[in-house]
Amino acid sequence: MAKTSATIRDVARAAELSVASVSRVLNGKDNVHPDTRERVLEAVRALGYTPNAAARSLSTARTHALGVVLPDLHGEFFSELMRGIDRAASAHGYFPLLSSMHADGVLAGQAMAAMRGRVDGLLVMAPQLDAADLAAALPTGLPTVLVNCQGEDRHHAFRVDNRAGVRLMVEHLLACGRRNIVHIAGIEDNLDASERRDAFSEVMAELAPDQPARILQGDFQEATAGRLVQELLADDVPFDAIFAANDMMALGALQALREAGIDVPGRVAVAGFDDVPLARFLSLSTMRVDIDGLGARATERLIEEMEGRADAPAFERLTPGLMARGTTQASN
């Protein structure tokens, strides 16, 4: 009933023991007499005592929190990633502490610095920072794991294997009999966008060297892709497949084609990347990226590092899976 919550001293007093004994019981040490344990537990219950986390952190230099630094994310990607992170974190008794980050490198550094003393480790996703800015922003001496970051080899890093994903999709399109595939690239300076674009060129050169491999500059936006497809049609450019760098652009392309009365997939196949929930509804073929799994694995690795049982930092690629659906169905 006290205005301010009970402390360990109150518990000690109530149990007629020292704070040391209370602390031992609370931390599950085995060098306590059963009777002592009982009295402590009883007092804890009676007072509704919960240890003060800040005091504990100060003593132990551990916070049981882990910092999650993310760009300003929308939608499914964010929720799935957090889902994986949260699942892994809570399984090990950690809380995720969130910090959104804006594009500016200096601000990013401040955001991460502000987490010092608040977290035992950092999970950073910063696709918008170049290697130098990222290196400058990362705090030293704090276990850190990177997701979707550019060239940084002092920390363990996770990325989607865009190359493998693009290869799977191109193979699928070729297997469906497509011969004239147009790639709509994502926004410039984005790592995923450029990896997917480059992989498209290379895989096409390898698997179908005699066929065109046209690339249009998109920006991951649905409307832009729709416009690009309209231009393609207006210019009478021949093509029998659109492979967009993400699902939203694939959907934009799909709508533009349907509005133009083009049969999909009869005349043109459409494919995307990401497997957003919409894709399933609209029968869009795409590459499934296991974002939840990515978040969980990155978190597991971070916790291993925080608890000093991690291997040397490495670079992990997660391969997406092909989801072949209606928009690329072979017509024969």
Place this chain on the structure above:
Amino acid sequence: MAKTSATIRDVARAAELSVASVSRVLNGKDNVHPDTRERVLEAVRALGYTPNAAARSLSTARTHALGVVLPDLHGEFFSELMRGIDRAASAHGYFPLLSSMHADGVLAGQAMAAMRGRVDGLLVMAPQLDAADLAAALPTGLPTVLVNCQGEDRHHAFRVDNRAGVRLMVEHLLACGRRNIVHIAGIEDNLDASERRDAFSEVMAELAPDQPARILQGDFQEATAGRLVQELLADDVPFDAIFAANDMMALGALQALREAGIDVPGRVAVAGFDDVPLARFLSLSTMRVDIDGLGARATERLIEEMEGRADAPAFERLTPGLMARGTTQASN
């Protein structure tokens, strides 16, 4: 270069000042000589010093973190809510500390207790807990704001105004000339589901007392709604509109109608609730719930409470907006 990070003592030593002066500068107090300030700032820079948050929390009894306790959420709802929370929190210098919560009332209480000393306030969303379990789980003495929780009047609470939303949609359907509206309710024991169901009955009784107001028991699942519509068709039940308690069920209904060759909206109008991103794509008419705004407003209110400048706890209803789209378009 020290293995362990610099402390305020290191800064004081480097600047040849007391820790008190360093602390004053760091906290922006004005009773410091400009030269002193300069020397401190210089030393901070040289040592790359960042104050230890746990120590600061222990001294000030403030953490600058706020606990966010959520059920196991998926998708857009979660990301939009977190977006709003994060925006408001970071605008005031707070970090969101996340904790997912499972259905069990006792576990929920433990999750919240574990946040004691870690956060200055709590934002709780627990639609699955009844009033008694919720009251038992909430820690005392911590500023708390509720979102989508059942009857609890000691704390400020936010909810979507389901009643107003249902009324808007029913008015719209009637205005479109629909006369035989079927409501597919959400899962039993869910607060939103029952509010929407009850509102449907009442609004229909008020605005169209002579017309049928059939209600089918759904469960918020797409497949279930599809099945219910098939049954309706098989039984030859007459209806010219389906108003589902959420968008996913509306989509299930939509698919079932189309598969049965029924003209939408020519013969049957379809409407949902939530405005998920899919709704826009599929031209589904629905009620738009501003989740991002909900998160932000709840957070603002929590911070006001934490900083002792809040009004008395109240109950706030956020009215959703009508998104009239293709599936209910008047055919005349």
Place this chain on the structure above:
DNA sequence: CTGAAAGCGCTTACAG
């Protein structure tokens, strides 16, 4: 098995 005491890194009256 238990307790007295030091220490974690800050902030903040208090005295000057």
Place this chain on the structure above:
DNA sequence: CTGAAAGCGCTTACAG
């Protein structure tokens, strides 16, 4: 304007 010192609530050698 500045510094010495107490105190925030814990944990953990250390001595017994």
